[in-house]
Amino acid sequence: MLATALRRLARAPVVAGTVFALICGVAYIGATSGPAKEAVRPNILVIITDDQTVESMRVMDEVRSRIGGPGATFAQSYVNFPLCCPSRATLLIGQYAHNHRVLDNEPPLGGYGRFAALHGHSNLATWLEDSGYRTALIGKYFNGYGDVHPAFVPSGWTDWYGAVSPAQHVYDYDLNENGHLVHYGTSRRDFKEDVLTSKATDLIARNAPSADPFFLEIAYTAPHAAGPNPSPQPPNDCPASPKAPARFAHAFDREPLPRPPAFNEADVSDKPAGVRDRPLIGPQGIRRLTRRYRCTLEAVRGVDDDVGKLLDALTESGEADNTLVVFTSDNGLFFGEHRIPGGKVRHYEEATRVPLLISGPGIEPGTTIDEPVINADLAPTLLDAANAAAGAPIDGLSLLPLGSGEETDLGRDLLLESGHYAAIRTDRYVYVEHGPAMGQGARELYDLEADPDELHNLAESPRRAELIGDLSRRLGILRECAGSSCSEDLAPASR
Numbered sequence: 001m002l003a004t005a006l007r008r009l010a011r012a013p014v015v016a017g018t019v020f021a022l023i024c025g026v027a028y029i030g031a032t033s034g035p036a037k038e039a040v041r042p043n044i045l046v047i048i049t050d051d052q053t054v055e056s057m058r059v060m061d062e063v064r065s066r067i068g069g070p071g072a073t074f075a076q077s078y079v080n081f082p083l084c085c086p087s088r089a090t091l092l093i094g095q096y097a098h099n100h101r102v103l104d105n106e107p108p109l110g111g112y113g114r115f116a117a118l119h120g121h122s123n124l125a126t127w128l129e130d131s132g133y134r135t136a137l138i139g140k141y142f143n144g145y146g147d148v149h150p151a152f153v154p155s156g157w158t159d160w161y162g163a164v165s166p167a168q169h170v171y172d173y174d175l176n177e178n179g180h181l182v183h184y185g186t187s188r189r190d191f192k193e194d195v196l197t198s199k200a201t202d203l204i205a206r207n208a209p210s211a212d213p214f215f216l217e218i219a220y221t222a223p224h225a226a227g228p229n230p231s232p233q234p235p236n237d238c239p240a241s242p243k244a245p246a247r248f249a250h251a252f253d254r255e256p257l258p259r260p261p262a263f264n265e266a267d268v269s270d271k272p273a274g275v276r277d278r279p280l281i282g283p284q285g286i287r288r289l290t291r292r293y294r295c296t297l298e299a300v301r302g303v304d305d306d307v308g309k310l311l312d313a314l315t316e317s318g319e320a321d322n323t324l325v326v327f328t329s330d331n332g333l334f335f336g337e338h339r340i341p342g343g344k345v346r347h348y349e350e351a352t353r354v355p356l357l358i359s360g361p362g363i364e365p366g367t368t369i370d371e372p373v374i375n376a377d378l379a380p381t382l383l384d385a386a387n388a389a390a391g392a393p394i395d396g397l398s399l400l401p402l403g404s405g406e407e408t409d410l411g412r413d414l415l416l417e418s419g420h421y422a423a424i425r426t427d428r429y430v431y432v433e434h435g436p437a438m439g440q441g442a443r444e445l446y447d448l449e450a451d452p453d454e455l456h457n458l459a460e461s462p463r464r465a466e467l468i469g470d471l472s473r474r475l476g477i478l479r480e481c482a483g484s485s486c487s488e489d490l491a492p493a494s495r
Contacts, residue, residue, distance in 0.1 A: 071359025094379030125156030139219035208317035244298030324360035393483035
């Protein structure tokens with residue numbers, strides 16, 4: 001379509017006369033001494049879910065076929081700190097938690113107030129807006145946003161539809177819509193994830209005619225446990241669980257709870273005290289987990305349906321081919337693995353490994369990438385695509401070379417951390433050092449090639465002493481890293 005082509009051409013600095021030549025259908029030869037024409041900058045659509053496991057991706061046909069199919073699926077994608085606010089800060093800053101210092105969901109170490117004080121005027125949104133992007137956030141921002149001054153719009157966002165506290169309610173809630181609080185009630189049309197999707201599709205349609213590219217982050221609150229309880233709409237049997245749109249109520253009522261080898265782990269004697277002291281989950285606990293799991297799948301299926309509508313909007317606007325689409329989650333969640341019935345602030349795979357699929361310009365279609373990556377890589381990836389500069393040191397790396405097939409090995413280790421552990425994730429191993437909460441001095445080591453379910457802790461094996469010493473040394477470096485030092489290859493001969 002000519003109009004679409006002209007819009008895209010207008011989004012990049014070009015030599016005078018190019019648009020005229022395109023309209024006339026004739027070749028245009030610019031001055032050889034002038035600067036080269038810059039590539040057209042893509043739109044960016046980031047879709048983030050809340051507490052979603054990799055396992056649940058099996059019910060997301062739209063995401064897998066329409067983002068993963070024409071794009072790349074990152075099979076080993078991790079989050080640095082598996083908790084809402086630290087993880088979302090990493091996404092928006094490109095730094096590990098020990099550098100961005102948002103370390104909890106609540107004050108004084110975390111929450112919206114902490115992020116706003118440290119990074120409110122310099123983050124991915126401000127950097128992209130400063131570079132000429134129209135920016136928009138729709139949905140969840142940070143825990144505590146809206147507790148004070150609920151009509152405040154943070155810096156860097158051209159358009160804002162932020163969920164205010166209680167942000168996890170899917171009915172009977174408020175949105176801050178560009179500085180105006182709008183209340184949504186309890187009818188089926190008020191279901192939050194659908195409302196957020198409608199806002200996003202409208203915004204895509206409005207922004208498509210613009211000469212400026214857009215950056216849109218839509219942050220669904222699903223599949224996090226949601227209110228209100230009891231729910232005013234079906235499903236009515238999901239207390240303290242995710243809430244699905246009524247059209248998917250009971251869609252998975254016969255689905256069994258997965259029981260991988262780590263489920264209700266029989267022998268936890270080699271685990272630190274925080275796991276070792278846990279009892280086996282009994283029949284009643286398993287029934288509760290099964291109900292929560294089924295509610296979760298219903299909510300995930302609802303998000304998948306909404307993602308399909310977002311992708312339809314891109315197609316209808318003529319922007320699908322020029323939009324980088326990212327789908328991910330802020331962290332995973334436990335469903336009984338290692339006897340842990342819920343929660344996420346642990347280093348195990350169920351909490352730290354998350355979905356990540358990317359499609360769009362420069363991404364090789366239909367690829368699966370096994371190189372371990374981390375959520376600190378998302379900000380530099382988007383800045384790389386946008387040809388925009390960061391306003392702070394970046395700990396991660398752009399994933400575009402992996403996505404395009406130009407590179408297959410980033411040559412680095414990953415840091416997993418929280419307030420009570422620090423871990424190094426290599427291509428093969430995860431090594432963990434614990435603080436007092438799990439037993440001061442406790443360590444864990446898992447060979448993920450031989451033991452992907454993390455059942456056999458090798459930290460006390462004499463045969464692994466040399467390996468543990470090397471991993472401990474490298475972990476110590478990562479715990480203090482900043483900027484480019486976080487991506488150095490610390491052991492090129494033994495990784």
